[in-house]
Amino acid sequence: MSIGNSPEDDRPSPPSTSSDASATPEPATDSDRPSIGRALQQARIDAGLTVEEVSTATRVRIPIVHAIEGDDFSRCGGDVYARGHIRTLARAVGLDPVRLVQQYDAEHGGRPSPTSAAPLFEAERIRPERRRPNWTAAMVAAIVAVIGFVGFTMFNGDDRGSSGHHVAEGPAPAQKAAPKPKPPKPPAPSESAIAAVPKDKVTVRLTATDDKSWISAKASDGKLLFDGLLLKGASKTFQDNEKIDLILGNAGAIELYVNGKRVDDTFETGQVERLTYTKGDPQVG
Template sequence: MSIGNSPEDDRPSTSSEDDRPSIGQTLQQARTAAGLTLEEVSAATRVRIPIVHAIELDDFSRCGGDVYARGHIRTLARAVAVDPAALVEQYDAEHGGRPEPTPVAPLFDAERIKPERRRPNWTAAMVAAIVAVVGFVGFTMFTGGSGDKGSKQVAEGPTTATKPAGTTSSKPADPKPSTPAASDSAIAAVPKDKVTVKLSAVDDKSWISAKAHNGKLLFDGVLAKGASKTFTDPQQVDLILGNAGAIQLFVNGKDVHNDFQTGQVERLSYTKGDPEAG
């Protein structure tokens, strides 16, 4: 017997103030009406068959939490042409609603990875030292060839020596100053007057939510493995990562290294400038 046509008697009873069907009934009826099997829905959404079957039985325990449950409901609803917003609203009403948002700035300050100390630019220092040595050697060879005391006195100190008539003094050219180290090209390439955040799902898919500084929703859904999303805002970008361990994060053109774990939920917030400064 196909598990896609389970009898409604096996479905757990749900109590609501109206007569609307449950979330699982709505998804199952829409799938059946569209002529799709569980296997076809699973292949289209990349949600495993046991989870699709459990959701159609109104069993959300396999989803791994409310965040993933909402993400699965949205994905399955789009696959069977059902309004995902209405089903998510029904889920929140039946499961106590969404939790109160945590203040982003204090949470981010507590969880942000401390930036590493900037190491000295040894390359620039070595170049400067080599230029100084070459200049000093050239100066010594130039002034030491004459062999007279006047020349030695000029080389050894600032005292002015008496010079024979008709002689002219030559001044060695000053060594060229070392070239300062180039700035980070990745940071220089992004707009200075905006926040730019790029997310790449490297190891696995992840549900993400991104909002602008005024609360406008920029994206809310599943980022497939290998896919990337870029968000910009004049002031601030707020993020929620459902599977933070799978995400590689670039903020204002800079790779933000993290030690997030697979399945870990993270709330982050970024503004203009160096993401690791301060």
């Protein structure tokens, strides 16, 4: 009688399922994040802005905005311009530009290392040429000096010849009375003049203090009062009988007066705001 393994012992054991039941799911990767273009497009839609409004506020052409929202960066003209467009569009729609630029670098080979400009221009150094004397200008100056000297001599000679023949033949003519001084001009109205606004109307004054900003203003009947870029230092005043609707593309750069009262806001640079103001004490709509 031999002792050994039975055929049942040689059969492979079934795989254990206890470890599979306790296995944890894999964490989400960066591939689960939306693309750069999709994130910019969704943020623009959430902010209630059209592509044309974003293009006007950022000065990025409409075809490039459409291309970036479709994740096509070939129309930007290179990585440097692509990063700049991403930062500008992100600020306009209220996204973090740093995160999107980092995502772009990760998807396009990383940020390129800076290149020193000194060796590139070393071969361009050329010895300056010696300036030649400008004889034409010297001759013109000499001729002008001679003409001036001759005219001065003739004028003085006529003055001396005629001075010896003057004879006093009567009383000296009466001196003309000195002209009365003109009254000073009234001072120009100051910025505080906006305080004297009519009580039965809505008056809004916008001033771009820190930077330029795209703005849009509509009256109560839907009429467009202004739609464009307000440059740094420029001001616009709007008035209506009922209300005024505003869209500020860069609200942090705007100083706002409503019905003669300054509105103290907490808007940030690059923030897009939609506001409505009516008669009386200003309130944000």
